[in-house]
Structures are given as structure tokens and as C-alpha cells.
Amino acid sequence: MLAFLIGEAFRNLRRGGRVAASAVLLITLSLAALGAFWVLSLNIGSAVEQWRDRLRVVVYLREEPPAGEVEGLLKKIEGVGGIQRLRYVSKAEALQTLRRQLGGKVSEVEQLPTNPLPPSVEVTPAPEASTPEGTRALIQRLSALAEVEEVQGGTAWVEWLAQLQGLLQLIGLALGGVLALAAILTATTATTLVLHARREEMEIMRLVGASEMVIRLPLFLQGLAQGLVGAGLAVGALYGAYRLALPTLEPLLSFTLGLSRAAFFSPIEVALLLGGGGLLGALGGLAAKGERPA
Amino acid sequence: MIELRGVSKVYRVGPVKVTALADVSFAVEKGEFTVLAGPSGSGKTTLLRLLYRDEVPTEGEIRVAGFDVTGLRRSRIPQLRRAVGVVFQDAKLLPGRSVYDNIAFVLRVLGTPRRDITPRVMQTLKAVGLSARAQALPAQLSQGEQQRAALARALVKEPALLLADEPTGNLDEAMAEEILYLLSEIWSRGTTILLATHRATLADQLKRRTLVLDGGRLLKDEE
Ligand SMILES: Nc1ncnc2c1ncn2[C@@H]1O[C@H](COP(=O)(O)OP(=O)(O)O)[C@@H](O)[C@H]1O
Ligand SMILES: [Mg+2]
Numbered sequence: 055m056l057a058f059l060i061g062e063a064f065r066n067l068r069r070g071g072r073v074a075a076s077a078v079l080l081i082t083l084s085l086a087a088l089g090a091f092w093v094l095s096l097n098i099g100s101a102v103e104q105w106r107d108r109l110r111v112v113v114y115l116r117e118e119p120p121a122g123e124v125e126g127l128l129k130k131i132e133g134v135g136g137i138q139r140l141r142y143v144s145k146a147e148a149l150q151t152l153r154r155q156l157g158g159k160v161s162e163v164e165q166l167p168t169n170p171l172p173p174s175v176e177v178t179p180a181p182e183a184s185t186p187e188g189t190r191a192l193i194q195r196l197s198a199l200a201e202v203e204e205v206q207g208g209t210a211w212v213e214w215l216a217q218l219q220g221l222l223q224l225i226g227l228a229l230g231g232v233l234a235l236a237a238i239l240t241a242t243t244a245t246t247l248v249l250h251a252r253r254e255e256m257e258i259m260r261l262v263g264a265s266e267m268v269i270r271l272p273l274f275l276q277g278l279a280q281g282l283v284g285a286g287l288a289v290g291a292l293y294g295a296y297r298l299a300l301p302t303l304e305p306l307l308s309f310t311l312g313l314s315r316a317a318f319f320s321p322i323e324v325a326l327l328l329g330g331g332g333l334l335g336a337l338g339g340l341a342a343k344g345e346r347p348a
Numbered sequence: 349m350i351e352l353r354g355v356s357k358v359y360r361v362g363p364v365k366v367t368a369l370a371d372v373s374f375a376v377e378k379g380e381f382t383v384l385a386g387p388s389g390s391g392k393t394t395l396l397r398l399l400y401r402d403e404v405p406t407e408g409e410i411r412v413a414g415f416d417v418t419g420l421r422r423s424r425i426p427q428l429r430r431a432v433g434v435v436f437q438d439a440k441l442l443p444g445r446s447v448y449d450n451i452a453f454v455l456r457v458l459g460t461p462r463r464d465i466t467p468r469v470m471q472t473l474k475a476v477g478l479s480a481r482a483q484a485l486p487a488q489l490s491q492g493e494q495q496r497a498a499l500a501r502a503l504v505k506e507p508a509l510l511l512a513d514e515p516t517g518n519l520d521e522a523m524a525e526e527i528l529y530l531l532s533e534i535w536s537r538g539t540t541i542l543l544a545t546h547r548a549t550l551a552d553q554l555k556r557r558t559l560v561l562d563g564g565r566l567l568k569d570e571e
Contacts, residue, residue: 058456254442255453261400262505263429264457 059268062255063275066248074280077237077244081284081334082291084233085327089292089319091226096323097316098219105215111177111189111207113196118145118173127201131175134195136183141176145169172203234334241280241338245273273339281335285328293318349509349540350376350399355408357394357564368394370564372408376542378508381535384544385551386561392544395561396511399542400432401425413508430458433502433510433539437517439494441486447473447497448482451504458505472504476530492523499530503539510534512543516550528554 067074119127124142132140143151148171183192189207196205249256259269296318303316319327357369368391376382384392397403399412401420410417413431420428441450448469455465473479476496486494495515502510512531516524528550535541545551551558560568 055456055459254440258440258442258453258501259457260426261429261434262454262458262501263426263431265426266423268457268459 059271062272066276073244077240077280078284080237080240082287084237085288088230095219095222102216113175114172114204116203136180136192138180139178143174145173237334238338241335242341245339277335277339278332281331285331349378351411353409355405358406372566381541381556383551383556383558388546390561391564433507435498435502435512435515437514439498446483451501472500476500509540
């Protein structure tokens, strides 16, 4: 029975011809658009996360505290709240870091008469305080301390990225949504055309007492097949584009966003896209106007 | 098998009302062979369509094969249709499929187990004398053969009642004779038959109980 119904569905697809093909194409387009923005936003999302994680607030001190008082000063700073971790960086350590960073040009640093670098405390905000407002408030509280010369750190860049990610998601959803609507309409038209071609079959089916389910299922399966093929093509095209762009994209991403690798969809996300395609097609199949049932 | 009580059918075509049946009542017992006669436009086709719930009456009550047709829920219509076989003036065979597939199609859409399909189709084809033509396409058949294939399609699901609406209308005398002979064979094996025809001579020649419609009214009911 099921084999028969699936066979009927494929018979439909062959008869649907050009319209069935454009339904598949539109489903491909809508899912490719949605998927492209999704992949972009995925990658920006992981950049945002990575940057959030690396977020540091650097508290520059007016003067180097005596060795015995560092502990107390750190306690005091921690006392402002919203701090997960903090680390004292002495003048000497700062200089060493600078030397390491400069590498070959060490001699220039050696020639400095005194160590010009201020001592500092690296503060990692607690996760609940690492929102833009939380970080701003933390910076204000830190600046108010008497020992503090200046507080640096900020989230503007990360938040800009996060906003970009949101925007991309929105564009992707809007564009994907419009195309999805077009896809459903085309799938509906394809199924309606097939309904016309199959009018005789359906008449006979109803006449001999086939249940509505049996009459409708091939249409549903036809839509589903259209949707799955469309989604498969979309995922394939996206993956092709991804592999093609990878050599140029990856250095760019690592340079601008600090991402070491550009991610593609996980298997679950691919399954979601395929499911979405199947759903679009099946909806189109179900929405097709049938003959008057009786 | 069939029972009509005060059945009327009024078609509405825009503002115009066409009365196709007016206050028709009769009963047909299980195992009867009944002829429904009357000139063109007298309401024969409408009456048959009411019986298999292709149309609903404007008034009155209809019972067919144990189903309360007038009060039948939409979801139960398929069950009624399985109990009633219908053939028309034109065979309405699916042109892209062989005779065998046209008949097997019915069993497939009704969910008959796969292994039962071939024997039942072949047995039915044998009963209408088309065994040799099983693999032919409808276009390769004579009109008489097409009508026999249509009969096989109606019968393969073993309906208790067979409705035949002018089944010989497209056929010459000899072919018409064949179909009528087949119908009486089918009847003799236990199927109740209601045959609609506008040819008075044919009705007479059959020597069966005849219901005569005229202008939507039941004129005569005679043995
Ligand atoms: N679907 C319909 N819509 C409107 N009028 C119809 C329809 N079917 C039949 N009629 C009218 O009902 C009357 C009976 O028709 P029909 O049942 O086909 O008679 P018969 O089969 O005896 O020739 C005719 O006047 C016909 O024009
Ligand atoms: Mg008629």
C-alpha cells in the first residue's frame, strides 16, 4: 500500500514537470538564503562568544604598592563586586611582556632609563556582569577607587558584533520567510497542476471508496519529496560555497574576528534545514485545492 | 438494499431552480434486478448519484446497503462507496494504465493485501471475459471491451449493489446485448442491480421490474 502510494507520488512529480522543478528551485533558494545568513550569524556568534570570554578590564594603578600590600589592594578591588577573576601585573612583569611582544627590538626597551609602564590589575568580569551595562557599571565602580589611575576596557566592539549578528539573523529570517512563502505557493501550484492531471485518478479513487487519506497522501509525499530535494540542493550549494570560500575566508576571519576556523552547520542543523524544506514542500502539497470531496 | 422515502432533488443554477426529482419513494430488495427507465432529463442519473452520495437530496431519506445515506458522516462516505459499484455510459478507464492496472488500482487504493490482488483481478477479468486483454491499454480495446473492463473495475471490490447508468449507451446492438447478458450473469451470482436506461425497448426486452421516471416523478413501478 505504502509502496503504491509512494509510486503514485513519483508519478505525480514526473507529471508536474516544470512547475514541480520551479517549486524545488524556490525551496532551494529560500533555504539557501536562510542558510547563508544562518551560517554567517553562527560564525559571528562564536566570535562574539569568544570575545566575551576574553573580555578584560584593565585597571591601571597610580603607583606600585609595596609587596606586602598587593594582597589587600586586590581584596579591595574585588570588593566592588561583579568580578570573577583578577590578577596583579607589576611594573616589571608589564615590561617583560612588552619585551616579549616586541621580540627583536628588545634593545630599544633596554635603553629606557626607567620602567615607564604602570602597574595594573587585570580584571575578568563575572559572567552576569559581562553585559554592556554591567561592564560599564563595573568600570565606573573601579574608577572611583583612590588607588586607580585609569580603567580601560570595554565592550563596544563585541556588542557591535552581537548587534551585527542579530541583524544578520533578522535579514536571514525575513528574506528566508519571503522566499519560503513563494516556495509554498509554488509547491501548491505544482500540486494543483498535478491534481488537474490526476483528476481522473482521484475521481475513480473517490468513486470506489478510497479514504481521503489515501487520496491525499501521494500529494503530501510529492510535496515532501520536492521540499527534501530542494533542501538537499540548498545544503549542497551552501557547502560548496563554503568549501570554495574557505581558503580566502579563513585568514580574513582570523584577522578581523580572531576566529581560527569558519564553521559550517552541524549535522543537527543540516537536519533542521532538511526538515524545514520537507515541511515547506509538504505544506504546499497539503494546501493544494482538491476536487470537491463529495 | 435500497430505500427512498419522499426524496426530492432541486439543483440551483444561479437564480434558477431545476427540480430533478420530486417526492420519489420506492424500495429495492437484496438480490433484485431493477430497471430505472425514463426519457433523457427525467432524473435517472440524479437518482443514482444520490444513492452513492455523489449528491445529497434536498428532501427525503435514503438508505442503501445498510447505510443511512442522508445522515452519513463525510468520513464514512468511502465505506458506502465500497459497498456500491458504479458503471457509466463511458468506461472512464485511466488511459495510461493497462486493463490489469486499471482494475488492480481499485484494490490498491483500498489497501488490499498485495498477494490477493493478482488472483482477484484475474478472476474478475475472467468473469467479464477479458482475461486475454489484461495487458492491453484502454485505447487498444473496442468500446464493448472497455465497458466490460469498467464492469470488472466496479465488481472487483465485490459490491453488494451495482448501479449502471446507461452502460450500453455508447454500444451497438451486439455489444449492448453482451453487456446486458453479463449483467444478468453478475446478478445471478447474487449482486443486486439497478440499471438506468432511456431506451424503452431495452427496458421492455429485459422483462424485469421497471421503475419509470418522468420529469422527476416516479410514474410507474411494474414487474
Ligand atoms: N449538476 C446539475 N446541475 C443542474 N442541473 C442538473 C444537474 N444535473 C442534472 N440536472 C438537471 O436535472 C434534470 C435531470 O437530469 P438527469 O438526472 O441527468 O436526468 P437523466 O439521467 O434521466 O437524463 C435535468 O433537467 C438536468 O438538466
Ligand atoms: Mg443520465
